Amino acid sequence: MIKSVYTSRSFITSLTSPVLQWCNAHPPNARPINAMLLCYRNIFKGFHSANGSAWAVQALDSGLLTATLRACKWIDAAEHPELFGVVEKLLSDMLSKYLIFRSVLRVVRRCLRQVTKLGLGTKESAGALWGAWRVFQVLAEERLSLLDAWDRKGGRSERQLCSRLQCTRQDDEALKRCSGCLGPTYCSKECQRLSWPLHKRGCRESRQMLLDGLEMPRDKLDVSFIRFITKLEINRRLPKILRDALQAGVPRSTIVLDINHTVVPMTFTVKRVSDFGPPRRSGDGGEDHSPAGRGWRGMADALD
Numbered sequence: 012m013i014k015s016v017y018t019s020r021s022f023i024t025s026l027t028s029p030v031l032q033w034c035n036a037h038p039p040n041a042r043p044i045n046a047m048l049l050c051y052r053n054i055f056k057g058f059h060s061a062n063g064s065a066w067a068v069q070a071l072d073s074g075l076l077t078a079t080l081r082a083c084k085w086i087d088a089a090e091h092p093e094l095f096g097v098v099e100k101l102l103s104d105m106l107s108k109y110l111i112f113r114s115v116l117r118v119v120r121r122c123l124r125q126v127t128k129l130g131l132g133t134k135e136s137a138g139a140l141w142g143a144w145r146v147f148q149v150l151a152e153e154r155l156s157l158l159d160a161w162d163r164k165g166g167r168s169e170r171q172l173c174s175r176l177q178c179t180r181q182d183d184e185a186l187k188r189c190s191g192c193l194g195p196t197y198c199s200k201e202c203q204r205l206s207w208p209l210h211k212r213g214c215r216e217s218r219q220m221l222l223d224g225l226e227m228p229r230d231k232l233d234v235s236f237i238r239f240i241t242k243l244e245i246n247r248r249l250p251k252i253l254r255d256a257l258q259a260g261v262p263r264s265t266i267v268l269d270i271n272h273t274v275v276p277m278t279f280t281v282k283r284v285s286d287f288g289p290p291r292r293s294g295d296g297g298e299d300h301s302p303a304g305r306g307w308r309g310m311a312d313a314l315d
């Protein structure tokens with residue numbers, strides 16, 4: 012039942028809307044603050060689950076970022092320490108972690124435009140949350156420029172197309188996501204209706220996976236982009252990586268990097284192949300569902 016509620020239509024949207032409304036209150040009383048805390052905590056639960064990036068996209072699509080930035084001006088660290096901590100974590104940690112996914116970055120690009128248009132995210136308006144906001148903003152801008160570079164390299168249009176194959180409309184401001192599976196985006200109700208016979212089966216399967224908390228297969232282009240970012244990060248840190256390996260007595264030809272995408276900024280630790288057991292499989296329990304997991308296997312490619 013609870014799972015059904017979580018994956019029901021626009022669940023994240025319905026959580027974000029009250030946050031949006033309360034964020035405009037001057038000054039809010041205690042009740043909305045407790046309710047906001049509850050909303051943020053539930054949104055966090057979605058982020059922590061398998062397919063967290065899908066929840067992040069939906070939350071951002073619903074205006075979570077602008078709502079949160081509006082709230083910054085009255086969230087006082089001393090007066091509302093709990094809410095302050097939650098918002099700080101949302102910006103500098105929870106949302107920032109998902110800036111490795113193309114789907115999230117596409118929505119973030121639109122959100123940043125809105126933030127500028129509304130005059131939010133300035134040092135003055137962000138107040139004590141300025142530091143947390145800057146962690147997110149700086150990383151988002153860097154990743155967006157990497158996405159553009161990756162896009163140019165692969166010759167792929169990063170503009171989001173309507174998911175109906177015959178439709179060539181490229182208006183990422185107007186595209187609306189399928190609320191069943193949080194996957195495809197359509198330019199109009201008509202395109203969604205025409206695509207339904209083809210999408211129906213996949214939609215049902217994806218929705219079931221969301222309900223069961225199963226991780227959906229990662230998009231090949233997402234994997235390609237994550238590798239692109241990781242290679243750049245490795246190149247940037249290569250002198251330090253080699254120095255660490257030398258100090259640890261790991262021969263250069265057998266270096267394995269343990270890369271952790273689940274923290275911001277991501278960490279790189281020099282290890283030996285023998286430091287790693289067999290990778291955990293789905294169903295073993297205790298898997299890490301955070302963005303991209305801890306993927307040492309992919310790093311053999313990155314070091315090529």
Ligand SMILES: [Zn+2]
Nearest residue numbers: 173178198202
């Ligand atoms: Zn269309």
Ligand SMILES: [Zn+2]
Nearest residue numbers: 189191192214
């Ligand atoms: Zn769908």
